[in-house]
Amino acid sequence: MNRRMMLASAALLLAPLAAQAQTRDVSVTIYNSNLALVEDARPLDLKAGRQKLEFKDVSAAIRPETVSLSAPGVTILEQNFDYDLLTPDKLMEKAVGQKVKIVRTNPGDGKETTEVATVLAANQGVVLKIGDRIEVLRDDGVPTRVIFDKVPETLRARPTLSVSVEAAGAGTRQAKLSYLTSGLSWKADYVALFDEAKSTMDLQGWITLSNNSGTPFENARTQLVAGDVNQLNDGGYRSSRSPGMISAGTESGVGERVADYYVYPLPERTTIASNQNKQVGFLSAQGVTAKKVYEVREGWFTSQAEPTKAVVAIQFSNARLAGLGAQLPMGTMRVYMRDAAGDPKFVGENAIGHTPAGSELSIKTGEAFDVSGQATLVAESRVSKRLTRYEMKYLLRNAKDQPVTVELRQGGLGRDSTVKAESLKGRRIDAGTLGWSVPVPANGETVLTFTVETGW
Structure with missing residues (x-):
């Protein structure tokens, strides 16, 4: 069984005082929550004293407050992130109050005329003062171009991080630039x-890497972190319930760990371009034990006016004995089955949460055409100030020409719940749920009854 994960890396073009042709070691660690840690290590040629270093092509979505630059004998004095990018509109905005040259070409004879103009405004159009007249620069069919004396220092061709440092002495130092950025993410698909x-x-697993950071990441060491890293302003409380998981496992999963998260390093360096999605296989398992089940779920003790269609689900375990033995990162699982001709056909999909190894999972694929359940609250009575007794009856029908087993789930249990009677032996699924595996004959029906006392 082969399990590998893949992600995208970062290529920061460092343009400090050192030469561009330097050996770099770039790595990117990507988290589930639209967050990545970029680390760029390289030698820098420094002079003694105060100087300015420029790191070009850093992520446009960089979080400047997270920047760290470390090198022996180097102290950071100030850092700035310049993301005001050079565009024709920005160039004109910066030229307000300054002089530019307006060159027009006569369409008839091709002759050019040049005038000096002062830019008065660049809001929803450009207003110029040329001599004693005021003119609006517009597209009127006359070829026109504007010539600027220079590019303003505040405009950058690419996002640039500039750092002022104090070096204790001249020479080459091994330095590492690291920062957090948004715009990089990954998700799992099964x-x-x-x-x-x-x-x-x-079962096959794929990782989709997405780069919307505005910067390409090339030939970088990459790794993925599975888990929800807490961040301020990320929406606060998250439900701990994991979609698709019936019961959480207790097996140790494969792979590296950092803190309480799983880390999946990619086996090779990889490149992901700006505004690109890339898919990489990370899991392949054959012959995993699985079964199709019909599920009927009720969240409370009540009667139903109409029958409820049973949910069709594929249940399996990611335990070693079931043929998998690996934790599963959060993602979407798509289920296929072969038709009479042997061709795989899509039958449904559902989400799963971060799932530890050894867990039981149930993947809903749809609703049954011919298997249904209908609940009836037979009686409800107050046993004590705190306890209530519910008598329930479930009518489970099967219009298929073969018997089925319906997994019936009754929710709504509170504390000190006790089953007083049941027509079929059930089990406690979790603190708030009872469960029964109910056999229903072909073209037939089964009635399940139970009585429970529960309190709050």
Whole structure:
């Protein structure tokens, strides 16, 4: 079984006082929450004393307050992130109050005329003063271009981080620039080919890397971090419930760890261009034990006026004994089954959360055409000031020409809940849920009854 994950890396073009042709070691660590850590290590040729270093092509989505530059004998005095990029509109805005040259070409004879103009305004159009007249620069069919004396210092061709440092002495130093940036993300997608007759499935996992940071990341060492890293202003409380997971596992998963997160380093350096998505395979497993189930779920003790269609789901475990033995990062799982001709057909998809190894998962693929359940609250009575007794009846129907087992789930349990009677032995799924595996004959029905006392 092969498990590898892949992600995107960063290529910061360092343009300090050192020569451009320097050996660099760039790495990117990408988190689930639109966050990445960029680390760029390289030698710098420094002179003694105060000087300014420029790091070009840093991420346009850099978080400047997270920048760190470390080098032996070097002290950071000041840093600035210049992201006001050079464009024709920006160039004209910066020229307000200054003189420019306006060159017009006569369409008839091709002759050029040049005039000196003062830019009065550049708001929703350009207003010029040429001699004693005021003129609006507009596209009127006459070829016109504007000549500027220089590019303003505040405009940059690329996002640039400038750092003023104090070096204790001249010479080459090994330096590392690191910072956090948004605009880089990854997500997992799974393709499951389910074989109902064999009760197995083949599972493939893909990582999609996305780079919307405004900067290409080239030939970098990359790694992915699975887990929700807490950040300020990220929406606050998150539910701890993991979609698709029936019960959490207790097995140790494969892969590296940092703190309480799993880290997946890519086996090779990789490049992801700006505004690009890239897919990389990270998991392949064959013959994983799986089964199709029909699920009927109720969140409270109540009667239903109409039958509810059973949910169709694929249940499996990512435990070692089931043939997988790996934690699964959050993502979307798509399920396929072969038709009579042997061709795989898509049958449904659902989300899963970060799932530890050894967990039980249930992937909803749709709703059953011919399996249903209908709940009836037979009786409700107050047992004590704190406890209430509910008598429930479920009618489970099967219009298929073969028997099925319906996984019935009854929620709504509070503290000190006790099952007083049941027509079929059930089990406690979690603190608030009871469960029964109910056999229903072909073209038939089964009635399940139970009585429970629960309190709050």
